[in-house]
Amino acid sequence: AQSVTQLDSHVSVSEGTPVLLRCNYSSSYSPSLFWYVQHPNKGLQLLLKYTSAATLVKGINGFEAEFKKSETSFHLTKPSAHMSDAAEYFCVVSVNNDMRFGAGTRLTVKP
Amino acid sequence: DSGVTQTPKHLITATGQRVTLRCSPRSGDLSVYWYQQSLDQGLQFLIQYYNGEERAKGNILERFSAQQFPDLHSELNLSSLELGDSALYFCASSVTTSLRREGYNEQFFGPGTRLTVL
Numbered sequence: 001a002q003s004v005t006q007l008d009s010h011v012s013v014s015e016g017t018p019v020l021l022r023c024n025y026s027s028s029y030s031p032s033l034f035w036y037v038q039h040p041n042k043g044l045q046l047l048l049k050y051t052s053a054a055t056l057v058k059g060i061n062g063f064e065a066e067f068k069k070s071e072t073s074f075h076l077t078k079p080s081a082h083m084s085d086a087a088e089y090f091c092v093v094s095v096n097n098d099m100r101f102g103a104g105t106r107l108t109v110k111p
Numbered sequence: 112d113s114g115v116t117q118t119p120k121h122l123i124t125a126t127g128q129r130v131t132l133r134c135s136p137r138s139g140d141l142s143v144y145w146y147q148q149s150l151d152q153g154l155q156f157l158i159q160y161y162n163g164e165e166r167a168k169g170n171i172l173e174r175f176s177a178q179q180f181p182d183l184h185s186e187l188n189l190s191s192l193e194l195g196d197s198a199l200y201f202c203a204s205s206v207t208t209s210l211r212r213e214g215y216n217e218q219f220f221g222p223g224t225r226l227t228v229l
Contacts, residue, residue, distance in 0.1 A: 036220075043113060043201060043220035044154075090154060098167065099144075099218075101154040 002027035004093045006102035014110045019063075019078040021105045023091030026072060033074045034092040035065055038104075044090065050074060061085070081109045114138065115221035117202050123227045129190040132224045136183055136204030142166065143185040144205070144218060145177055149198035160185055192228045199223045 007022040025031060032051050036044040048059025055067040065076045074091060086109045091102040114137035124130055136143050145157040147170075156169035160179035171177075174192075179185045189196060203218040 034217075041222075043115070043222045044203075045113070045220070046217045049217060098169070099156055101156075103153045 001098065002029075002031055002093045002095045002100055004091050004100055004102040006089075006091050006105050008105050009103065010106045010108065012108040012110065013081045015083055016080050019076070019081045019085065019107065021076040021089050021091075021107065023074045023076065023102060024072055025074060025091070025093040027093055027095055029095045032094040033065075033067060034094065034099075035059065035063070035074075035076050036090045036092060038088040038090065040087070047076070047089075081107075083109050083111065085109055113219040113221065115202060115204050115219050117200075117221040117224050119224060120222070121225045121227070123229065124192060125229055126192055126194060128192050128228075129188065130192065130226065132187040132189070132200055132202075132226075134185045134187070134202030134204075134221060136185070136202075137219050140204035140206055140219070141183065142205045143179055143183070144203040145171075145185070145187050146201040146203065147198045148201060148223070149195075152198075154201075157187070189226070194228050197226055197228045199225050 004025045034049045035047040037047050038044045047063050048057045050057050050067045058064045063078045065074050067074050088104045088106050090104050093100050116135045118133045141162045144159045148154045157171040158177050159167040163179050174190050177187045201223045202221045205218045
């Protein structure tokens with residue numbers, strides 16, 4: 001079965017600096033990959049998804065992620081963090097409708 | 112607002128009891144998914160229904176069951192509750208027009224039901 005590992009449980013950045021949230025996956029088949037964001041006391045919202053098209057995927061709120069098959073990675077980046085980006089981020093791998101969530105990365109943005 | 116509604120928002124009950132969580136998917140979405148989010152287990156997929164039929168099963172306990180009704184709303188039934196069942200339970204929905212492309216469909220999440228078992 002597929003699995004996903006988020007390499008950092010907590011990332012702290014200053015407002016205006018770049019964001020990097022790391023995600024590695026394992027899958028025997030071609031996976032779909034997603035990044036979701038969860039703000040406090042809210043449900044999950046899709047940021048972006050990779051579905052075997054372009055390897056560089058652009059999402060909402062200035063986020064993007066690059067699928068690197070050779071490195072089995074799908075890291076999430078944003079050039080400049082905003083205070084409103086503070087939230088929990090989940091990397092998800094999906095094969096044949098079986099979605100596996102990473103443990104999450106909590107992003108803190110300092111003023 | 113995702114368009115997915117869940118009731119109740121909060122539920123407090125005692126061990127051994129039975130509760131029912133309700134989910135209404137987005138208009139037009141045929142698939143409903145249930146997830147459990149807890150501090151120690153993280154976010155776990157429980158079960159999926161598609162147009163009234165069970166489509167996929169995840170880490171769902173035998174004490175838990177779900178169904179999807181003809182109007183597409185879904186209920187998650189949790190019985191013989193234990194302290195460890197305390198968690199946030201999310202429902203999500205998606206269009207899922209094709210089984211083969213199911214994994215590509217975005218899931219829209221509801222706000223969740225927070226269950227506390229005392």
